[in-house]
Amino acid sequence: MAIIGAGPAGLIAAEVLARGGCAVTLYERMASPARKFLIAGRGGLNLTHSEPRETFLARYGAAAEWLAPMIDAFPPGRLQGWAEGLGIATFIGSSGRLFPESFKASPLLRAWLGWLDGLGVRLAARHHWLGWDAAGALRFATPEGEEAITVDATLLALGGASWPRLGSDGGWVPRLRGLGVEVAALRPANSGALIGWSDMFRSRFAGEPLKRIALTVDGATVRGEAMIDPSGLEGGAVYALSGRLRDVVARDGRAILTLDLRPDLSLERLAERLGASRKGESLANRLRKAAGLSPAAAGLLREGAGASGALPSDPAGLAALIKHLPLTVTGMAGLERAISSAGGVSRDELTEGLELRVRPGLFLAGEMLDWEAPTGGYLLQACFATGVAAAKGVLARLGRETPDIWSGEWCARPRERAEARDDG
Numbered sequence: 001m002a003i004i005g006a007g008p009a010g011l012i013a014a015e016v017l018a019r020g021g022c023a024v025t026l027y028e029r030m031a032s033p034a035r036k037f038l039i040a041g042r043g044g045l046n047l048t049h050s051e052p053r054e055t056f057l058a059r060y061g062a063a064a065e066w067l068a069p070m071i072d073a074f075p076p077g078r079l080q081g082w083a084e085g086l087g088i089a090t091f092i093g094s095s096g097r098l099f100p101e102s103f104k105a106s107p108l109l110r111a112w113l114g115w116l117d118g119l120g121v122r123l124a125a126r127h128h129w130l131g132w133d134a135a136g137a138l139r140f141a142t143p144e145g146e147e148a149i150t151v152d153a154t155l156l157a158l159g160g161a162s163w164p165r166l167g168s169d170g171g172w173v174p175r176l177r178g179l180g181v182e183v184a185a186l187r188p189a190n191s192g193a194l195i196g197w198s199d200m201f202r203s204r205f206a207g208e209p210l211k212r213i214a215l216t217v218d219g220a221t222v223r224g225e226a227m228i229d230p231s232g233l234e235g236g237a238v239y240a241l242s243g244r245l246r247d248v249v250a251r252d253g254r255a256i257l258t259l260d261l262r263p264d265l266s267l268e269r270l271a272e273r274l275g276a277s278r279k280g281e282s283l284a285n286r287l288r289k290a291a292g293l294s295p296a297a298a299g300l301l302r303e304g305a306g307a308s309g310a311l312p313s314d315p316a317g318l319a320a321l322i323k324h325l326p327l328t329v330t331g332m333a334g335l336e337r338a339i340s341s342a343g344g345v346s347r348d349e350l351t352e353g354l355e356l357r358v359r360p361g362l363f364l365a366g367e368m369l370d371w372e373a374p375t376g377g378y379l380l381q382a383c384f385a386t387g388v389a390a391a392k393g394v395l396a397r398l399g400r401e402t403p404d405i406w407s408g409e410w411c412a413r414p415r416e417r418a419e420a421r422d423d424g
Contacts, residue, residue: 001025001394002138002151004129006033007168008380009366009387010157011112016391017155018119020400026116027127027140028167034109035166036159040339041105047083048076049377050096059378061243063371066347067382070389076377079384086111097377129158131175153361153394157387160341160367161186170341172368180358182346187246188338189372190239190379193257194331195232201303206230208296213237214263217255217329218244223263228296232329233257240374243342246332259304259325261297267323275315283311291322301325340379342372353393354386361397365390 001017003010006028014024026033049056057064057071080090080098088108089101100108113123130139130146137148159168170186177183197206210226215237224237238245241257248255262270273290281289287298304325305311312318335341345364349357354369356362365386373379392402 001153001155001398002027002149003155003157004138005029005157005159005366006123007157007159007366007383008034008037009383009390010155011116012384012387013155013157013365013391013394014116014121015119016388016402017394018116018121019403020391020395022395022398022400023120025122025124027124027129027138029126029128030167031125033113033123033125034105036163036168038105038109039163039166041103041108044103045100045105045108046097046375046377046380047090047100048079048098048381050076050092050098056378059376060371060373060382063347063369067371067385069352070385071381073392074385074388076381079381083108086115095376129172153363153397155363155365155390155394156368157365157390158368160344161335162188162190162338162341164336168367170335176345176356179356181349181356184343184346184370186335186341186343188332188335189242189246189342190339190375191242191246191335191337192229192234192333193232193238193242193245193255193329194333195257195327195329197230197232198303201299202230205296205299208294209235210259210261210297210300211294212264213297214260215241216258216260217241218248220244228300231333233327234333236375239339240376242332242374243372245329246342249329249331255329257327257329259300259327261293261301261322261325262291267319270322271315271319274318286318291319293322339375340372341367342370344368344370346370351393353396354390355393355397363390363393 001022001024003014003024004027006026010026011034014026017024057068060067076098083090083100086108088111090098091101092098126143128141130141133139133148137150138154140147156172158172161168161170173183173186205228208228210228213226214221214223220241222237222240226233226235226237245255270291274286277286277290284298287293301322302311304327312321345368350364351357354363354365356364366383369386371382373382395402
């Protein structure tokens, strides 16, 4: 049994298959597994989210119905239990997100790889998948030269196309299209918005945060934080809207992103506070004291006011601009900077077990599938859930039962179970 791609989807699939009695080899293009997983975890590994099921599933947009049964079979609570079964204590933050107590990905990955080794999973690094030979064997470029490998089933977990330097470059797309598989174009998701800042604003405020704001585009509003980037805006609130921004820009050539710099204050209350300022007080002080704007937010207000940078002098007009500041988004940061990608193999091309209809014995998981989600734990949750679902599909095809791999007995005794497996 071959799994190609040693990110979260591939690793969890390897675990399910090994526990189901399969001899598993993980083929990884890079020198070490889960490079993107490690990089993503440097700032705090967000495994999943604790919000109610319906709210959680809605984060997947048009793909929610497709993903729902897979996430229900491996939901956030089960992912948390799985991590703690590895000895990784977790906690739910004030935002509802689930984190390891260490906030890091490396301890979890070390424990996971040790566990997989105990299950007999073999890791073949520096194996770049090239497709199939004329006999249907898998072809790999390796440091020792090209190899051809014949297996009973193959599971691809090659990721999308974001952060290509870490291994996921979308090189699989033409190979699957060559089989006649419909693959939606891979596009940046959870990416920054490109905005044409003035040189003065960029030099002064690039790298500054915008806290407790609300952003609106195309009728959708998100509260959160953003970061002023030399080329536009980055950050969680922007990423949550990046799909809509991307689609509006593709349709209209640009998008108007409206910022509310004080979403906690009504328009009337904000105007009242601005009108109560002391006579002779400078505009900068009014914005700081009465409106509670940071220097970066005040600078952004002037930037959005137009070429002159002149702000309304009356309290009502100034309050209206603070509450409805329009910024023109001209594009989205490319795949090389995006956290994830949209697009991939469509639902119609796959069975319920995530097996390609046109090539029986070939299964897909993770970001190769056509879904997208915002940051906040939703990306990893779907990668884990689809990895589990694809592995179950493989076991069904091979005529094997899916074991109760999440029971306490399995968690406590991976090596003993590995010794009991056969070589199927």
